[in-house]
Structure formats: structure tokens, C-alpha cells
Amino acid sequence: MGVVDSVLAGDRLSLARLLTQIENGTPDGRAAMDALYPYTGLAHLIGVTGAPGTGKSSLVNHLARLFRCPPEGDVPRRVGVLAVDPSSPFTGGAILGDRVRMRDLAGDQGVFIRSMASRGSLGGLAAATASMVLALDAAGYEVILIETVGAGQAEVDIARLAHTTVVVEAPGLGDDIQAIKAGILEIADILVVNKADRPGVENTERALRGMLQLGHSTPRAYLHHGEVEMLAPTAGVGADSPGWQTPILRTVATEGAGIDGLYQEITRHRRYLDESGEWGRRERARLQSELDTLLQASLVSRWRQTVSQEAYQEVVDGLLKRNISPWKAVSILLNSKGSADI
């Protein structure tokens, strides 16, 4: 049985191997994903992001358990967990994290957990993450929790993969001007103040509420200024959805407090996505953004094959000597293969 059939049949070892192939960018992995793609599109992708120390992993573990053993009336779901840590280039950390998690959810065949560390390139990371999500989706995981660390642009880009984005904060980080991470609030469908038994929880909640109000009055178009990523304008992703008010919840993940409420809000958001047509809108934005990332990588690698290393280094020498500017350099390099002027 080939890898495609084994993955579709639910074989965990085949899935694990496929994920490694995707992470390493092998042609075999790409071919398998090509064949698996028609079987995707069913999973509910939930992004969970927040700064280090907010207790995201603990929250994700509890959520995974609730989706497996939900309150009466709800159907248990197969759960995939993808933990992405773009700030760690060491697999060591990721593996350690896996062990801690594995112990927690061990033995449950309906849960699949995978960590990935950075590959040094944001574009590469986002593309690999997107493909790994597709693989889990094709393998029949109905809920996929995508956990990212931090609040930078990388996390915003990865959150673009999700249907529902949960942003986790903790008391005590909100007293700094720069802790008000407006960019990450902008993409939040649900806000969680974890470690809510700590002092300062009211301040954090108030700051978040203030930023949310500010965020909603900002034209979303502002986010679509960049040239590189946006091949075409993507439909709004994140908090800017008519008919959905971003709730702010309190949890204490270490004690499991408030997780039920979070589960309910995620379920409610899923229902909202279905009923409002927002699900389709986000699917389109997500696939478009994924396509753009792949296009960009292909354009670059195709161009690279047309220019010799010598010609390239000669241009860099000119830059170093300040003989030519970076813009002139681009023009020279792109024209060297007989293309139109930029």
C-alpha cells in the first residue's frame, strides 16, 4: 500500500513519515500531497497563538482533551495538534515539548501531535505548515489545533491558515506600551486571558477591550499595503467579521478552569462561520494565501536557475563598492536573462 492509501486509511506511522517529508520539502512528500489534496477541506482549523509564558501549550492540551471527550450532546472529534515555534531553530526544544505533551494525551489514537521548529525562512515555514495541515486534514483529523509562539508577523501569517484564531494573553504583560500587540489582536476571533488567578487580570482585560474597540474602528485595508505577499487582495481574515463580537474569556489552564467556556466559544464560532458564509470566505482567503506563497517560491527558484553564481556575485561586489544601487542591481539581474525592464 502506498503512502497515500496508508494515510487515508489512518496509519499513524505513514502520516508521521509524510509530515517529515513535507517538513524536509522532498519531491515524494509533494507528490503525496498532490494526491491527497482532494481529500482535504473538512477539518476545522483552530489557531492558538500568544507570547511565551502565556500558557498556550497547556491550554491546547486541555482543548484537545475536550474535543475528544466533549460535553453531552456533542460528537467526539479526532484531533490533530501542530505546534509551530518559529523562534526555535533547535529540534531539541520541539522534541522535548512533544514528550511532555505525549505523556499527557498518550494512548489516544484519536489524537495526533506534531511539533515543528523553524527552517530559517518564514516563507518556507508558512508553506510547510500549510502542507502539514493539509496532510492532517486528509488523514481525517476533524479538528486541527495550530499552536504558534509569539506575536510577530510570522504568527500573523500562520494564523491566516486558521478558520478560528484564539489569541492567548496573561496578566502582567500588559503594563508596557509595547505589550499592546495590536496586530495580533486584529486577527483574534476569541481572546483568552490565561493565568487569570494572577494579580492584574482586570487591567489586562481592560487593556484588551480598549485595543479591540480601537482595532474595529481601523480600516482593515491598512493591513493590505505590502507588495510581496499579496499577489491579490485576500478577503478579510480574522476579527473583522460582521456579526461576530470577539469575546474575552478568563482561564487557568493549569487547573483546567474556564476551558469549557473556551470550547463552547470555539463551537459557537464554528457555527457562526457556517451560518454566515464566512467559512467559505476564509477558505478562499486561506487557499489564495497558500497559493501565493507557493507561487513566490516557484518564481524565485525558477529565476535562480537562469542566473549564474558568478554574475550574481559580480553584482553583489558592485553593491559593496557602492558602484550600483540595490534597485539598479535588481534591474541588471532581471535583465541579464533577457526579460523586460522592471
Next chain:
Amino acid sequence: MGVVDSVLAGDRLSLARLLTQIENGTPDGRAAMDALYPYTGLAHLIGVTGAPGTGKSSLVNHLARLFRCPPEGDVPRRVGVLAVDPSSPFTGGAILGDRVRMRDLAGDQGVFIRSMASRGSLGGLAAATASMVLALDAAGYEVILIETVGAGQAEVDIARLAHTTVVVEAPGLGDDIQAIKAGILEIADILVVNKADRPGVENTERALRGMLQLGHSTPRAYLHHGEVEMLAPTAGVGADSPGWQTPILRTVATEGAGIDGLYQEITRHRRYLDESGEWGRRERARLQSELDTLLQASLVSRWRQTVSQEAYQEVVDGLLKRNISPWKAVSILLNSKGSADI
């Protein structure tokens, strides 16, 4: 007098306008930078990065003041400060930050401070930051402090701009597995534990020391896995320099404690860069990385002009219906303009 001459003559208003043009990506700004490029290459670029709440801004303000009024024997330097906050899409925050800073260093014509918020695109942000640094360089600022918030991939990419990278930590963030931000340590030339009057400073320092040792034993090639950003392998940027041991310093920026020591280490690193030939190596890596970012943006925008919005949306429709995979979609889109198969 044109903008180029005014900027070279040290006119602050012209510089401020040019920076805005660069930030907005106008053709005028690009033309001016093309003319100014030969006057760049003299500034010492110092990156200062760290998570929210570590007190970076305060540290940067103190450093700026020390470069202006250095210890006896050192020459006072003209100082540019560029504060980049990729997590904030709101100019409001950046402007507020500016006001706080301005009050602090007000009236000194030898200091120029500029904040920029996110433009929603990492590529765009990195390119704009690189150009703004060039503008400050051409305008005669001899030391340029580039401040970034956070510890994600975006910050690592921006740090690649610097000759000397200072990474700021604070006690109390180090007790979480995920707080060990190996990626950001990897690029540190100097590590600072700010807020060193707080409990836990020994633990933070010990954790950093451990991670540094781990980092130095990791093959650096691991970082160059990505396909998208690395058109050609860049020479090592960051901590992995033979002959330089990353020092760990303690500061209490609010009281100005330890800033002298930080200033001395930065000066020592500058000397090390000059004497070891590492300055030239980093200049090459920096310019190459900048060139690659511009190349990527040009390739994408050039390609975009060759494909109609209708053809593009038709492919996205196929993706949504799962009729074609993302990889097939790329192949279709790139071949639609008669290019070779990918």
C-alpha cells in the same frame, strides 16, 4: 535644492519626508535612494531586539545619549534611531512611542528618531526598513540603532540588517520551556539581562548561558534550509563568529545602570568587526539579503502583470472545489504565460 542634496546637507525635514516616501513605497522615494546610495556604508548599524516588556526602548534611549556624550576619549556620534514594531498595524502606537522618546532626547540635532509600524507584509517591512536605514546612513548618522519588538522570524530577518545585534531579556520570562528563544539567541552578539534588579536574574542568566553553549554547538547550516529567502547562501550573520564570545550583561535601564558597560561592549564589538574582517563579511551578507528581498518583490510584481485577475480567480475556484491541488495551480499559473514547467 532637490531632496537628495537637502538630505546630504543634513536637512531634517527633507529626511523625514524621504523616510515617509520610502515607507509608502513611492517612485520618488526610490529614485532619491538610488541617488543617495553611493553615500551610504559608513554607519554602524546596531540592532536591539527583545520581547515586549523587557525595556528595550528605555535601553535604546540611554544608548543614544551615551553615543552623543561618550566617555572621555571617544568621539561623539550622530545617532539615528529606527523603531520597528511589526506587531502593530496602528500608527497610533508608533506615534505615541515617538512622543515619549522625543521628550527624552528633545532638542539634540545630532539625534534623529523614527518609528514605523507594520505594513502587513514581512517582505515589505524588511525592504522598507533596509531603505530607511540607508537614508539615515546617507544623511550622516554614524550610529543607527534599529529597535525591534519580539522574537519571531520577522525580528531575526530585521536583525540581519545590523552589524551588531543586542538581544534584550528580562528575569521572569525564562521559567517557561517556550521562553527559551533559541532562534533569537543565535543572532545575538551581545546579550543583555535588563531589569536586573528583579528576582530571578541569576536563573535567566544561567538559562541564557546554557542556550548559548547549545547554540554554538549547532551547525549553522541548519538555518539555511529555506527556499524562499535564500537566493544564494549568505555568509554567517550573527553570533557564530570565530573570535567573538557573546557576553551577557546586566542592566537596569530605568536607572541607567549597566549602560556604560553595554556601550563599551558595543564599541569593542565594532573594533572586533573591523580587525577580524567580519565587518566586510557582514556587509556582503546584509547587502545580499537586501538584494534578494528586492528581487523577490520584483519577480512577483512582474509576474502579476502577466496574469489576468480572471485567470487567477478561476484557479482559486479550482482549489476551493478541490479539483486541482495548490502545486498543480502554481504550474497552471506559471505556464499560462508560456514559461517552462516548474
